[in-house]
Amino acid sequence: MEKDPRAFVSERPMAPIQIAAVVLCVVLNALDGFDVLSISFASPGVAAEWGIDRAALGIVLSMELIGMAAGSVVLGSLADRWGRRPIVLFCLTVMAAGMGLAAVAPDVGTLSAYRLITGLGIGGMLATTNAVVAEFANARRRQLAVALMAGGYPLGAIVGGSISSLLLLDGGDWRAIFVFGAIVATVLIPVVWLFLPETVAFLVERRPTRALERTNAVLRRIGADKVGALPEIDAAGARPGVAALFQPALARTTILLTFAYFAHVMTFYFILKWIPKIVVDMGFEPARAGSVLVWANVGGALGALALSLLTQRYAVRSLVVGAMLLAAVLVTLFGRGQSDLAGLSLMAGAAGFFTNAAIVGLYAVFAQSFPTAVRAGGTGFVVGIGRGGSALGPILAGYLFQTGVGLQGVAVAMAMGSLLGALALLSLRAPATSPST
Template identity: 55%
Template sequence: MEDPRAIVAREPMHYKQVLAVTIATALNALDGFDVLSISFASPGIAKDWGIDRAALGLVLSMELFGMGIGAFILGNLADRVGRRPTILGCLVIMSLGMLAASTATNVEILSAYRLFTGLGIGGMLAATNAVAAECSNAKRRNLTVAIMAGGFPMGAIVGGSLASFVLGATGHWQSVFEFGSALTALFIPLTLWLVPETMAFLVTKRPKGALEKINRTMVAQGRAPLAELPPVDESKKRASFGDFFAPGMRSVTLLLTLTYFAHMLSFYFLMKWIPKIVVDLGFAPPMAGGVLVWANVGGAIGSITASILSQKMGIRPVVIASMFLGFVAVAAFGQGFTTLGGLSLIACIGGFFTNGATAGLYAVIAQSFPAQLRAGGTGVVIGVGRAGAALGPILGGLLFANGVSLSLVAIILACGTLVGGIALSLLRYREDAIA
């Protein structure tokens, strides 16, 4: 009896597989908007509540802390109960959290709501990474995972443009969260309709009705149903947290976590502080939001470029080169750009390299863990690594509050992505053929 995972890995992708990857990409785009919604709203929040940069840096980081917890806990849950129910649960959390954020009246309440929202975003990232990898064939896996990761800046571009419009129309930062809540809720029926449970999960975990669910998907994709499930691979039947640190996996887990941690520190400093920096230079909040949109335009182009290059060469050297160049671009952001055009250009370049590296890094993560550890492994890397994401905006706020110049802050926080590139260059790269 042939393993359905081998069939999926070998044969051309059916349009329903493409649809599932498309929804995973759209869900990551939703993550992109939800994460950066606080950045679009931050100038209005700071003005209305009169908070300083140190306090604002903490608010900007709260959902990143939640993302770390959510990726770690819900990522492992996705390996136990399935990718699909995890995604649906995360959508509910995100929609409720965004709606609640629009009602916040002080820093403490808003921080709590953003922490809650981050739980859903983190779990979503881990689950969608697994969906993109497991719904793709082996030939296109790098491409599909990188495209999925590229949804993040696309969400920030489209959502950011809409957020800037909404802010301009209403003048209230709360409207950004209200819009995000409604948009998130719309994806619940879309996921129920277009995203089946992955065959890799069903074969590995064998929940009740696994064969029927696999055959339903096989038939929908124009393939012959199975008479029975393939034999159980006893060596892969049970997975535990300790498996991430077993011989052969320990260095993979540790180096990927360090890479993600360090790179996210630089990436989220840039993405979270752009609007406030631009406003402090004398520009209106909608214009500041526009600079952030340009950063994500660069990010989207960078992720597409990484996707294309992944079909021509190994993805790891692409990511390493992007991180080294991202270090230069983030450091350059603080070096004397004072016109809107100049700020937009350097933000676009910074987004190109930092998000190109992020998109490629998700492909490296997906290929470095086998199916029974994939969502959980992604969750461990993202969960611990998100501490770096949270640390970036907080460090930026503390440095600014203590009078450190923008030029020096940019150089200091750009070093994270440099460290990430060095750590990734030390990783012994591996690639699993089917799951």
Template identity: 50%
Template sequence: MSVRQWIVVVLMILLNALDGFDVLSSAFAAPGISAEWGIPRSALGIVLSAELVGMGFGSVILGGVADRIGRKDTMLICLVVMAIGMYLAHAATGVTLLTVWRFVTGLGIGGMLAATNAVTAESTSKSSRSLAMALYVIGYPIGGVVGGFAAQSWLLVEYDWRAVFMFGAVVTAIMIPLVFFLVPETPAFYAARRPANVIEKVNRSLRALRKRTIEALPPLRTEGPQPKVTDILSKPGLRKVTWLLAFGYMFHTLTFYYILKFAVQIVADSGFSQADAASTLTWANIGGAIGGGLFGFLLKKWDIKGPTIAMMIAGVVAVAWFGMGHGELGEWRVAAFLSMFFLNAAIVGFYAAFARGFPAYARATGTGFVLGVGRAGAAGSPIVAGLLFDMLGKGELLTVSLIMSLGSVCAIFMLLLLPMRDGDAIAQAEAKA
């Protein structure tokens, strides 16, 4: 790994951290939005889910663009979309406009996640790829931590909720020239697309990454199975794995995003200032980063299924304790920390299950399909929680929390039914049959 390769990895971590902050910025701003416009929690839930819905569309629309025009150009397009969306969100004059601009921001985030993931994998050596991908994944909650400290100690103290979106717009705009000048298009993209003068373009990328150039590319292989959604949905063994992982992940994100999206509003409604309430989400993200990182390291020695189920059980207990309400800010922070520690550890377990459950030729397709289904749970979580609060009342925090924790309970049953065989073994067995 050259220094230039690590520079690219660091920039991808920063972009993922930026995505993490942009997604959570509406949660940091939620108490101020509610106070200024006096909207019910059901309407607030729609605002909080807007960028998650946009992420679903963005991952499909702009994620596909990354395979056609290139990873670098796609990242630049997404950064522009995100910067515009964040800036116009800060200037919104009503709930409808704010929802629209949060959706637009989500479009950019969805495409960015697909592109940065590919760049991280394709710009690193085989021996360093696992480490680089682990650092990249942890960048997401770190963005929430850094943004949370900025929100609670500066933005929400000196200004108001609009400053959170303005801060995100400025930082996003700063990343545009950094990506333009420091991130080359990946050699793997050119090797796969085979454009005119492909050798020259591949070597230009290799020189930028301080790697040896090549004289020729191997011929493209067209034989054998190709990654298609129909493969993972048509073969019985793979179909079972696909749907169990998809619905398991979807149900778990229903619980996961309940804490991420509503913690700040819940704590603010219990009598704390916007800045103090925002600190709860900061500690939730610290818990998520530590829990995910530690669990990912320990999975090298453990199997996937049992430990992931154990993390979800612990997460359900932590969410229930969060829902019991607390009189001290420190108790709210600990409850949020523990909730995200266990819930994000389970997310890491799901990602490990994706890698094992799908055969190599359809791994990216299967993972993309599962994540797409999972975003339905992510987008629906704040909407469902908002409706429950409106129906039952703000005083029924424990009841709402227990209902929202049922998502992880359902995910536990999905994993219990999941056959933890290697995806390649499943594919080979079905091919012989």
């Protein structure tokens, strides 16, 4: 009997092409991290140039999150139908265009529209790269690989934030931040075209044109023998589409994961979106405010690495619940404020450590919970609905600030998201359908 080609990927030690696919997805997620936070780095300059208040700025800060909601759901679902590789390329093109257009926006309304466009590409990329990594990694390293991929997000924020701070020195124009992002996205398009093949799992599940030939081409690159035929498709298995996520086998998982992500990401984006403006309002220079946000992401990167390594020994769901509970505590402590940049940076880094560790772990839970046929679509739905709702985080914080609530009160309110997310994950059962490779 012909061996299932997915077993070659799942059971063998990871070949260079598999490692390269994971590394490339880490880079793509790093670009996502920078693109999302680019408006945070630019926000003091935007507010100063166009004279907008905190409530209006909260809306601008949330626009790409709304775009990410649509991009995650729609493009994630299309990645399950059309393939991982073409959607990654499409998302990169959209991100390059959106960042380039933001650099020439003449007013706040136009900038908001361009951030919405950028968010479409970011959302689709997050959903699709999660599936790519889960399907290129072997079974032994899958959770580690997915967690490392998600850890690319704060890495991009650290590197991009450091570059942004340099671009803003001596009164630098905030538009240069978006120009930088557009250039990086454009450069990555040919890299993905050349070095990221379609996943074997998708080719076996969906049988696109020349599926057998393309499967054997990938198997050859991982050093495996070619197969003479693809295995029979399980007609009773999950099929692509949002409706499949609410069938009895997956409905509870989909709902609880969506709520957990929705609630925790509200907390996560309160920290990431408002740090620069909070620091500037305390009397520090915009370039110094960017450095505090960088430290929040340094903490996030360390949290991602720590959780990635711990997944090799401990159940990922338990790790995420613990990280969420500690995130609620640290965000509350961040709200007490500090008298100097060193103290602010330390608290921001600690809050970033636990908030991002939980985000990284959630991506591993998604890959573990959804089968191949709906993996990108399931991740996309959870990320899309969760991030769409999380757009309320910066808006709600802006409203609370505008009505006179102090930083401590706003921080306590926003920290509740992580607490609720932890409670939702504690209610999660193992999915009825085991995810295939």
